[in-house]
Amino acid sequence: MMQQIMERAKDLVASKLQIVETAEDWELLLEEIRGIDEWIQLSRYYTPRKNQSGLVEPVKDEPAPLLSQKREVAEPTFEQRYAYTFVRELKGGSLREWPNSHISEKEIRQWNLEHGMEVRVQISHQDHRRTSLEVLAVIATDQMKTLEERIVFEKCIVKNHGIIESTVEGPLKDETGKPFYYATPVEDMRYFQLKEGQLVDLVMWKGHPETLTIVWKYAFQYEEPIVQPLSSSQDTKRAGSTTEVIVTPESKKSTGRYAKQMKRKPNIKKARQVRQIREKKQQSIAPLVTTSLPGQPIDFIDKKPLDFASFEGMRLVIVGNEQQAPVYRTFFAETGIELIHLAGDAQSAKKIASLAKKTDAIVVITSRVSHAASAHVIAQAKKYNIPFAMERLDGRRSLYTACQRQLEKARLNQLKTGKS
Numbered sequence: 001m002m003q004q005i006m007e008r009a010k011d012l013v014a015s016k017l018q019i020v021e022t023a024e025d026w027e028l029l030l031e032e033i034r035g036i037d038e039w040i041q042l043s044r045y046y047t048p049r050k051n052q053s054g055l056v057e058p059v060k061d062e063p064a065p066l067l068s069q070k071r072e073v074a075e076p077t078f079e080q081r082y083a084y085t086f087v088r089e090l091k092g093g094s095l096r097e098w099p100n101s102h103i104s105e106k107e108i109r110q111w112n113l114e115h116g117m118e119v120r121v122q123i124s125h126q127d128h129r130r131t132s133l134e135v136l137a138v139i140a141t142d143q144m145k146t147l148e149e150r151i152v153f154e155k156c157i158v159k160n161h162g163i164i165e166s167t168v169e170g171p172l173k174d175e176t177g178k179p180f181y182y183a184t185p186v187e188d189m190r191y192f193q194l195k196e197g198q199l200v201d202l203v204m205w206k207g208h209p210e211t212l213t214i215v216w217k218y219a220f221q222y223e224e225p226i227v228q229p230l231s232s233s234q235d236t237k238r239a240g241s242t243t244e245v246i247v248t249p250e251s252k253k254s255t256g257r258y259a260k261q262m263k264r265k266p267n268i269k270k271a272r273q274v275r276q277i278r279e280k281k282q283q284s285i286a287p288l289v290t291t292s293l294p295g296q297p298i299d300f301i302d303k304k305p306l307d308f309a310s311f312e313g314m315r316l317v318i319v320g321n322e323q324q325a326p327v328y329r330t331f332f333a334e335t336g337i338e339l340i341h342l343a344g345d346a347q348s349a350k351k352i353a354s355l356a357k358k359t360d361a362i363v364v365i366t367s368r369v370s371h372a373a374s375a376h377v378i379a380q381a382k383k384y385n386i387p388f389a390m391e392r393l394d395g396r397r398s399l400y401t402a403c404q405r406q407l408e409k410a411r412l413n414q415l416k417t418g419k420s
Contacts, residue, residue: 005043009036027323028396035395083139088115088147090203091215095121100130105216106271107135116143125274151175152215153202156182157222160196162189168199168222175206188214197221219268306400311407312336314360317352318403319377320344320369321394331400337407349373356380361406362388363399387413 013033020026084095086103093108095101103113103121113119118140125132155168162184165172171179182202184194192200192214199222204212315338318328325341332339340355342348344365349372352362362381364374374390381388387409391402 083118086117114144149206192217308335317362320365344369346372360410
């Protein structure tokens with residue numbers, strides 16, 4: 001459709017170039033070209049996108065609604081199911097009967113979920129990649145079992161620069177019992193905001209040490225206990241009794257930067273709220289105030305001839321675009337319509353007050369008139385109930401069409417009221 005519009009616009013411009021002989025004709029041509037440009041832009045907005053590119057075939061667009069129908073049919077199957085089987089993954093989990101589903105590690109630890117449990121869930125967030133779910137209740141634990149392939153190292157101590165080589169219970173050991181250490185990547189350090197002395201859980205698949213990663217960070221920090229033996233004076237008082245080892249909660253004296261951070265009480269972060277993604281508001285393009293319908297080609301309007309024979313003897317007032325006043329007078333002189341043309345400034349527009357009582361229709365060219373003049377004319381038209389139009393395009397064809405429509409309204413009002 002756009003290709004036809006472009007060809008029609010080229011033909012219009014080429015036909016009008018042959019008429020140009022003087023400088024005034026050239027100015028008229030430029031104004032009509034601006035009107036054609038606005039028509040092309042308007043048609044481009046209202047033309048469907050699939051028609052703008054010739055490469056897209058209508059046959060290839062047909063499977064799209066079939067996919068949407070499949071989704072509409074597939075979604076209710078998830079809602080109708082009472083419970084789902086939980087599947088434990090390396091990080092987080094999913095549901096066996098629900099593809100692209102995801103349950104966060106926080107939900108798993110809060111409900112103590114194990115592989116094979118049957119749970120009830122609800123959707124917390126959904127996008128094109130996956131569906132985040134929230135656990136409502138645990139229904140059954142008959143098929144629950146621990147995954148031997150998933151190895152967990154609980155409460156590992158983070159040391160300086162993200163080095164992890166021990167847990168609270170002892171050194172970090174692999175499947176064969178050999179001690180090893182794990183260097184936390186910089187991305188995980190930033191994501192979990194790790195500092196010296198914090199506790200984390202490490203997970204990996206059995207036989208795949210390259211999958212070792214951090215899955216959880218505890219909200220508290222670890223402090224090594226200080227063992228102080230009994231003094232000699234206390235030994236004499238408690239003679240014959242066994243010596244006891246007292247564990248004090250006092251921390252080590254250290255002047256390092258990480259030691260000071262360890263002494264501070266950690267601030268437990270609040271649970272992150274689900275971020276709501278706001279959809280961008282579609283800015284609708286305001287349609288132009290023209291005499292033609294939006295998206296209507298110009299060739300359709302040109303085919304219908306203008307007829308002013310039935311409006312002979314009526315008075316028409318045009319406000320604005322005083323440069324074309326001779327052209328308008330010449331045109332309406334043959335129709336028998338009394339034309340009064342007013343300039344677009346406010347001083348000239350005040351003359352409408354004395355002409356309004358005997359005026360049948362008013363047309364204001366908004367692109368060639370001041371705001372004060374247009375406001376004054378509209379006020380007088382509403383006061384005396386005169387049909388008026390605000391025409392943005394100043395081309396002759398669009399202006400004459402607007403005049404014809406307002407005169408038709410004036411003729412209908414005369415027939416209703418019985419005035420001639």
